[in-house]
Amino acid sequence: MTTVIFVHGTGIRQREYNDTFEIIEQKIHAQRPDIKVAPCLWGALGAKFNENRASVPLEDGTLALSQGEEDADIVLWGQLYRDPLYELRLLSLKPIKSRNPFGEKPGDILQSRVASLTPTLELEANLQEAGIAEIFAQARDTVIRSQPYKGALLTVSESDLSEYYAAIARAIAAQAMFISELQEKFPPILTDAQLRDKVVELLTLALTEAKLGLGGWLLKPVLGLAQHGGTNYIRRNRVELTDKISPMPGDILLYQTRGEKIRQFIQEQIAQAEPPVVLLAHSLGGIACVDLLVQQQLSGVELLVTVGSQAPFLYEINALYSLEYGQLLPEHFPEWLNIYDLRDFLSYVGNKIFPERVQDVLVDSRQPFPRSHGAYWTNAKTWEAIISRLP
Template sequence: MTSTLLFIHGTGVRQQGLAASMKLLQAQVAEYLPGWKIAPCPWGDAFGAALNKHGASVPSYVRTGDPTPSLDAQQRARWTLLADDPLIELRVAPDEAYLGAPPGPDIWGVRIAALRDDAAIEALLSNAGLPAQWAPFIDSVLADVEWQTVVTALTLSEAAASPLVARALVAGLQARLRELNLPTLAVAMRDALADALVPPLGGPPAGIKDWLLERMTAYGRRRRGSLTDLTSPVVGDILRYQARGSTLRDFIGLNVENTGARVLLAHSLGGIAAVDWLALEKRPVDVLITVGSQAAFFYEIDALASRVLGSGLPDFFPERWLNIYDENDILGYPAAGIFKGKVLDLQVDNGAPFPEAHGAYFSNRTQVWPAIADFLKGG
């Protein structure tokens, strides 16, 4: 007797993409799961996001637009990462060819050291209500072995490295202010300080804008409509699910009934919807396999539609749940630490960076498919 897996796809997938995915999935199932077949739950076109008013909400949808909000979001994300690790941009800075001595030691021993007694920087901080904080902070940086190791390893020229080092110093100062229970710099002052640090670190004079961000802004303005078409299915599907998720969950139920599937194989947002559907009431499903899913993360931030934070999963939830994630996929999350005793986590390496890693699970023949086969045999 043939058993059926129901495949619940993730965000941004529409008819053409699903057809390509099913071709791959059917080939893998035929090889790794003899006696099984796989059927799609094609929810994207019916219940995914679409510009139902032909882009009327998008400024100059057809012709142009203003990408400033998305660039602002990128800047916020950058400073969020820097708050966690002030050296992060320097750690991942690219290698550059150089003539003569490497730039890093001079950036450390000359440029940063000279900042200690920079009167203009001290005056800027005094105006922000933080007098006498700069010199002690630079002293602490110069005494820090990790700072020295990272900066002296830089092969970027001073001009190229200056904005990265400036942001690292500002983020480090913010961390020190938090440790001292002092008020941190407001965004405008934070950015002003970062700009003021660039020239003494060997960068261009103050007032010259970030060349790359300007180019990105111009690029986005010319392509606002096409960029919206590219990104709105992915982001929009998540937003629409949060607002109208019952339609997708009902569709999963209909497809389970029509196919007789007792196993759900769910990717990305499909995994969130599958967990929600299974957690609402007892279902005729024995096994759940989630791949690159955010279900545990949604629960942890109290955004999972079916379960309030702290309520856990109900007793009728399927006893067999395999959750597969790749640490290089920033949209894939482990679940065992959140739903203790309810799920088995499997970490894999799809051999690709993000975002490719998020879509590469079903091409992973060495880890993903053998694990799925073993898990189903165990049932």
């Protein structure tokens, strides 16, 4: 009787493994009821806190932290780093106030000042120090040409001009940082918050003498972000967050430094199984199986199936434990089927790395990352590839 052993990936818990194992067993038995599906839950050997989270700061989670403008500012910059026009998009959604049709429009005043802006000597020196002097004009022009900026001009009134000047200053600074990263340049402003804020302050003052700060209309939605996803939320919930994110990187780090126990556990499950054996391995489980099969000649294993695996990537960067880059897979290494998904950024192809030794099969989960990394087991293409190759 052929045995399929399911070797899981990183950070999986008992209940999650049980649910996944049940799906795999059902999918295989639907077409091959003669095959035995066996578990290989090595998670007990994975990463764990040995001192009850003694290394985690703020373990009691009771530190009183401000929920004020400072936190809102941090959250706002987090948005601006991803989208320099974020704040202007918000301003473009403001209700348009009625105004004197014969007077000069506030938006025209704003546009004139931004378009004709000439950096003062102090601002120019600050831009040089920040490392964005050469791309400042490009950043400003990019903002001016954008639809969010043009939309914001339509909603501005005389009473809130200062709110717009500060927002535009932040947009230009964020756009300059965005351009720098696209050009693979890393000026000091990218990591120096004080320098960044000084650029914004001087840029705002060059536009107007109004006091720098978040306007009332903008402050409310940004404070909402701060309360639900800001830095203080993370700091106050550090233990909970650590528990959520540590299993995956923790297991990877543990395996890379002390993975022999995990490989030994997998080998023991193979020894107990009735041959021929198929190893069905997900993510880090695939790396462990590749390492094991390189190091040990296990004649009972006829097929290795890796799903969402990083083994080819680790080999290419010379980080695969068992095989130095440039070395070939040993002759005793079994047939290798590798299933990947272009939407799963933790999956890699092996045929170009190990020519004629790996067969890559592409599937499409139609799921965004990271959900795509765990979506293989309900994908019909996954099972078409696997079932047809089972002994």
